[in-house]
Amino acid sequence: xxxxxxxxxxxxxxxxxxxxxxxxxxxxxxxxxxxxxxxxxxxxxxxxxxxxxxxxxxxxxxxxxxxxxxxxxxxxxxxxxxxxxxxxxxxxxxxxxxxxxxxxxxxxxxxxxxxxxxxxxxxxxxxxxxxxxxxxxxxxxxxxxxxxxxxxxxxxxxxxxxxxxxxxxxxxxxxxxxxxxxxxxxxxxxxxxxxxxxxxxxxxxxxxxxxxxxxxxxxxxxxxxxxxxxxxxxxxxxxxxxxxxxxxxxxxxxxxxxxxxxxxxxxxxxxxxxxxxxxxxxxxxxxxxxxxxxxxxxxxxxxxxxxxxxxxxxxxxxxxxxxxxxxxxxxxxxxxxxxxxxxxxxxxxxxxxxxxxxxxxxxxxxxxxxxxxxxxxxxxxxxxxxxxxxxxxxxxxxxxxxxxxxxxxxxxxxxxxxxxxxxxxxxxxxxxxxxxx
Amino acid sequence: xxxxxxxxxxxxxxxxxxxxxxxxxxxxxxxxxxxxxxxxxxxxxxxxxxxxxxxxxxxxxxxxxxxxxxxxxxxxxxxxxxxxxxxxxxxxxxxxxxxxxxxxxxxxxxxx
Numbered sequence: 001x002x003x004x005x006x007x008x009x010x011x012x013x014x015x016x017x018x019x020x021x022x023x024x025x026x027x028x029x030x031x032x033x034x035x036x037x038x039x040x041x042x043x044x045x046x047x048x049x050x051x052x053x054x055x056x057x058x059x060x061x062x063x064x065x066x067x068x069x070x071x072x073x074x075x076x077x078x079x080x081x082x083x084x085x086x087x088x089x090x091x092x093x094x095x096x097x098x099x100x101x102x103x104x105x106x107x108x109x110x111x112x113x114x115x116x117x118x119x120x121x122x123x124x125x126x127x128x129x130x131x132x133x134x135x136x137x138x139x140x141x142x143x144x145x146x147x148x149x150x151x152x153x154x155x156x157x158x159x160x161x162x163x164x165x166x167x168x169x170x171x172x173x174x175x176x177x178x179x180x181x182x183x184x185x186x187x188x189x190x191x192x193x194x195x196x197x198x199x200x201x202x203x204x205x206x207x208x209x210x211x212x213x214x215x216x217x218x219x220x221x222x223x224x225x226x227x228x229x230x231x232x233x234x235x236x237x238x239x240x241x242x243x244x245x246x247x248x249x250x251x252x253x254x255x256x257x258x259x260x261x262x263x264x265x266x267x268x269x270x271x272x273x274x275x276x277x278x279x280x281x282x283x284x285x286x287x288x289x290x291x292x293x294x295x296x297x298x299x300x301x302x303x304x305x306x307x308x309x310x311x312x313x314x315x316x317x318x319x320x321x322x323x324x325x326x327x328x329x330x331x332x333x334x335x336x337x338x339x340x341x342x343x344x345x346x347x348x349x350x351x352x353x354x355x356x357x358x359x360x361x362x363x364x365x366x367x368x369x370x371x372x373x374x375x376x377x378x379x380x381x382x383x384x385x386x387x388x389x390x391x392x393x394x395x396x397x398x399x400x401x402x403x404x405x406x407x408x409x410x411x412x413x414x415x416x417x418x419x420x421x422x423x424x425x426x427x428x429x430x431x432x433x434x435x436x437x
Numbered sequence: 438x439x440x441x442x443x444x445x446x447x448x449x450x451x452x453x454x455x456x457x458x459x460x461x462x463x464x465x466x467x468x469x470x471x472x473x474x475x476x477x478x479x480x481x482x483x484x485x486x487x488x489x490x491x492x493x494x495x496x497x498x499x500x501x502x503x504x505x506x507x508x509x510x511x512x513x514x515x516x517x518x519x520x521x522x523x524x525x526x527x528x529x530x531x532x533x534x535x536x537x538x539x540x541x542x543x544x545x546x547x548x549x
């Protein structure tokens with residue numbers, strides 16, 4: 001507060017108000033439960049969980065070879081269980097409480113074991129239990145996304161340990177930085193539903209995993225076409241619908257912003273799906289269902305950080321841009337550079353996430369139909385902040401993921417044997433077959 | 438006795454089966470196979486990864502018949518399976534040493 005020299009009557013009045021302030025503040029700020037907000041947020045939480053099981057699970061399962069279909073489902077399901085527990089024990093607390101002197105970087109342990117998260121505890125207008133669980137579903141899907149990069153060749157045990165370490169050392173800190181009171185949110189970065197926290201984060205970790213694990217045996221000369229694109233499209237559809245919970249739910253309330261978040265999500269995704277469809281049509285001569293489904297996902301990723309601030313027309317541009325650059329990354333750059341990011345996690349989530357995060361700064365401006373930038377902020381200024389948030393995620397996420405992966409590589413090993421990879425992970429690692437026809 | 442194996446285009450199976458029934462052949466074994474001869478494969482594209490798929494799905498039809506029927510069977514299969522385009526398939530004729538009907542133990546032409 002600025003120190004001012006006040007005349008006596010003003011000083012008296014100020015003193016009076018200051019004495020009353022705690023009472024007034026308490027009366028204004030005491031949260032009350034909104035049934036509407038709560039109902040929506042419980043629903044949104046379920047929708048986001050659906051995005052992982054079975055949305056993402058099926059999306060990925062259809063893309064791998066038949067002999068590995070169960071391994072992908074297993075990984076996603078196991079991650080869901082494991083991260084739920086981790087989140088409850090310490091994840092939620094470290095991400096979303098005050099970390100005192102370290103609060104810029106990490107939260108504290110006051111809510112470890114969900115201490116204080118009681119039946120009546122509120123977070124804004126919804127029960128804290130709902131807020132915590134909603135955030136849990138984000139902590140679940142983010143590591144699950146990485147599965148796509150090391151599909152068909154990672155050891156199950158190493159995968160579990162990697163995910164536990166990654167969520168602890170990468171996801172939780174970055175979630176705190178952006179949403180939990182840390183420095184990225186404090187500097188004014190706009191990331192409504194997780195462009196940085198979820199998509200760029202998972203994307204760069206996926207890139208590291210693809211590089212550390214190495215290419216699949218036979219890649220790229222051996223044909224490894226998706227064995228069941230029907231699953232993939234079902235999965236993509238569940239992702240699209242579930243994403244309403246992801247984006248509109250990030251408003252944490254049932255209000256106009258949530259409604260608009262749903263609108264922009266739909267429009268960006270539609271634009272992105274069409275973009276990839278036409279891009280393939282022009283580039284290859286035919287449009288494919290894998291292409292249109294991937295395009296849709298790219299659009300969903302791109303609109304994620306902007307879903308609380310962009311307007312409908314801005315959403316169309318964001319969707320187009322996200323899909324366009326993801327198309328180049330996944331179909332051209334990846335082939336050109338030769339790394340085996342098996343299911344294009346970096347190409348789609350990483351690249352579209354970066355595009356979306358940057359454009360969030362542009363289309364938040366009221367002149368472009370957005371909800372309006374902060375007072376005194378310009379588009380250029382906001383874009384710069386967005387760029388910094390992207391950079392921070394890439395650098396910290398990338399380096400930390402690399403360290404964890406290399407650590408596991410030299411200790412317990414991360415890749416299955418050649419025989420296991422040839423036999424297929426379903427039989428080799430799980431003693432099961434996906435199809436007994 | 439002869440075993441006649443015919444590799445045909447899958448959509449021709451019903452025509453071949455009917456043609457065989459018309460000349461009195463009622464026993465038939467069908468196997469799904471893949472292969473290629475002079476018929477070229479096709480390309481598939483999955484997110485920038487282009488694959489040339491050489492193998493084409495085909496159906497292999499096997500019929501065991503007594504010698505007098507062989508020519509009729511070959512003609513029936515040929516007429517039913519032909520489209521005139523590359524990839525129509527081939528017929529192979531093998532000698533059969535012995536045939537046994539499992540249920541009754543009959544052997545030779547009685548088992549056909």
